[in-house]
Ligand code: COA
């Protein structure tokens with residue numbers, strides 16, 4: 001049995017052309033590709049060049065034509081508005097075709113960008129698919145980001161149109177989106193000529209004359225339009241993700257490779273078949289939401305769930321089990337933080353036993369490192385396989401997983417199991433040599449990346465090369481550190497850059513430092529991710545004030561917390577900062593962030609040999625003790 005995975009994995013690397021050409025037979029093409037793997041512009045590899053397809057056609061029309069017209073395509077479940085609404089494939093296709101007509105009427109053409117800044121409502125999914133239908137490039141921006149982050153994305157993507165809503169709902173709190181959109185447009189250098197606003201009954205937004213159009217009014221007069229064939233290599237979407245600075249990276253996803261890889265992955269990694277209900281409980285503003293709430297389940301003729309709620313508080317820690325039993329979900333994909341939040345409120349799993357979960361088959365966790373305690377708790381309570389798997393916004397689909405559609409391996413808690421077929425995962429030391437089994441190093445993927453991974457960054461080929469390809473020639477740098485054990489299992493331990501994962505959300509500490517440094521009283525600062533019982537990691541700021549600043553520290557800290565909320569957004573969860581006299585540095589001036597993190601987490605650390613002045617570490621320890629760090633139950 002054990003050669004099932006071995007064989008498929010080996011084939012995927014030795015004959016990638018044949019492997020992915022076979023997978024591509026499972027999708028609809030208007031015109032077949034000329035070349036499966038086009039390596040004529042190395043290191044920029046392209047998949048299925050010469051082929052034409054349409055992602056929306058594959059997600060909707062194809063299923064309508066092939067007998068799934070009356071099957072549920074999308075279930076919108078919103079405990080925060082007390083709504084459950086089901087769209088069949090036919091209904092969703094019709095609404096998407098109609099909204100695509102709205103886009104065309106507004107002058108949106110193939111290749112134009114459309115920003116979608118919306119909460120978890122069906123109209124957001126309809127908008128994404130409508131863009132795909134006409135070959136426009138969507139860029140969804142997560143609602144928890146502040147106006148400034150949205151403005152940065154507007155300037156980079158230069159959208160022809162922005163789609164938004166009057167508000168989102170966070171448990172029982174209305175979050176007005178429209179004022180954030182208005183100030184983002186004011187901040188941005190690029191001014192979109194039109195915005196289409198969905199007025200939600202919970203809050204009416206004021207409209208800007210001549211620029212804003214009402215969603216429901218404009219849909220009424222529209223005519224449905226058909227799918228437009230696009231090149232396999234044409235962009236389907238841009239998704240911005242945190243880089244090491246305040247400027248986010250525009251990850252590009254193409255149409256053909258994405259379609260083939262996602263369709264293959266749902267069957268082979270997640271073991272899900274057409275007709276099943278698959279739920280990825282992620283906001284559509286993240287990669288998980290794009291790949292596994294919207295595209296992969298629809299490409300596969302599954303029913304997907306769009307959940308506008310939280311794991312706890314909407315109304316209780318049984319929310320997820322209610323959704324699974326009510327809608328017959330077979331497979332759930334979410335982040336470990338969700339389980340930590342549920343476990344805290346329902347440690348004995350009493351809410352789990354209130355629901356019939358007999359149809360529930362597997363739980364997949366990703367987005368951050370899954371601590372073994374959480375995995376074991378979920379396994380024990382749910383009695384289904386709990387699968388930790390690892391990927392990144394850039395790859396768009398799993399790099400390391402227990403690929404249960406191919407073969408199921410014994411779980412080792414803390415490991416994401418094996419490299420997924422298509423990915424040649426290696427572990428290198430700083431000089432680029434492969435390390436021995438079980439030795440920690442830099443995790444890289446030998447080029448070419450499989451289909452579905454980013455071909456480049458939006459309008460930034462150079463940034464793509466410098467961020468990912470230049471450290472080790474011939475390899476993609478994941479910026480994760482970890483190892484492969486003697487059994488070939490992958491262990492992803494930490495990032496090698498300044499990215500942190502807060503409640504499964506990827507954030508840049510560098511971006512937060514840029515915000516803090518702009519405060520007039522701040523001379524120097526460092527932000528590190530410290531362990532948190534629920535969110536895995538949360539940012540903590542260390543602030544050195546300018547000489548001569550006489551103000552009390554507390555109001556300064558409060559101002560800094562507000563600044564991060566204003567500039568980056570509430571999702572950064574930046575709530576703790578402390579003033580220190582100096583920051584610990586190496587003799588060459590590099591701030592020892594890792595050491596500060598170890599002190600805050602109460603983890604043993606070795607005194608860095610190159611430290612400039614070891615006494616500073618005592619000062620840091622003292623400052624942290626004053627704030628109650630290290631904490632007792634923090635995650636590590
Ligand atoms: N729009 C506006 N604000 C948002 C938002 C959105 N879409 N999403 C989150 N926020 C706000 C929250 O209201 C909160 O604001 P506050 O500081 O005023 O309280 C802040 O951003 C932080 O939100 P969150 O990280 O969701 O923390 P929480 O304490 O409200 O909830 C969890 C904790 C664990 C329940 C929650 O983080 C969660 O469900 N995480 C899973 C996320 C996930 O699926 N991640 C990756 C996909 S695999």
Ligand code: AMP
Pocket residue numbers: 241287365366367368369370388389390391392393394416478479480492493494495501504505506
């Ligand atoms: P994102 O691009 O937001 O999906 O974040 C990707 C990063 O999250 C990865 O580079 C890892 O650092 C981390 N990550 C995601 N899944 C896992 C996992 N299963 N185990 C460890 N780290 C993970």
